[in-house]
Amino acid sequence: TQLLEQSPQFLSIQEGENLTVYCNSSSVFSSLQWYRQEPGEGPVLLVTVVTGGEVKKLKRLTFQFGDARKDSSLHITAAQPGDTGLYLCAGDYLVAGGTSYGKLTFGQGTILTVHP
């Protein structure tokens, strides 16, 4: 059973602060996706990282993929109240045969609250 550990579970910060969310696994990912979810809605895809050591930026959000493709981080610079939400990492694990057939394994999520 593959487990994806996401931390921290909760983050409550002031507007303008920086923050980092981490995802770790003992297994190798073929790719890892970050989502943001609002209450009562489905997760919205933010980014997919694929290559070990990869860094992707989406405005104030920076995503990193570990060299061994077992961990990832999301860094938000100068957080704003509009960043409030549930952030989820989801791994598409590397399995024998090459595909996990549509199965993403999710971390438990990070509930981010940014206070004005």
Place this chain on the structure above:
Amino acid sequence: KAGVTQTPRYLIKTRGQQVTLSCSPISGHRSVSWYQQTPGQGLQFLFEYFSETQRNKGNFPGRFSGRQFSNSRSEMNVSTLELGDSALYLCASRRRTSGGGSSYNEQFFGPGTRLTVL
């Protein structure tokens, strides 16, 4: 391009009943995955369908089943509902993407169906 649609958005059922949820993937996407989201367990994979065939299944009892039609629309069914089946049920359609010298899968989620079992 329209996103993933799910119907109904909300359902209230009682224990012992059965329920059918529907999902229409993004046009052109042939793979559909279903997930259950609860506060305690987070998002858990139920099953995946591609070209009307179930290719992968999560660790859920046989009361949870699904199917996919030739137009890629999918349904999932839960029979003999239990209180613990109360959850947000999410459907995702998948596409193969290429970029940076790699190809990989990306899943796009619908808004979900909120099922409450009383």
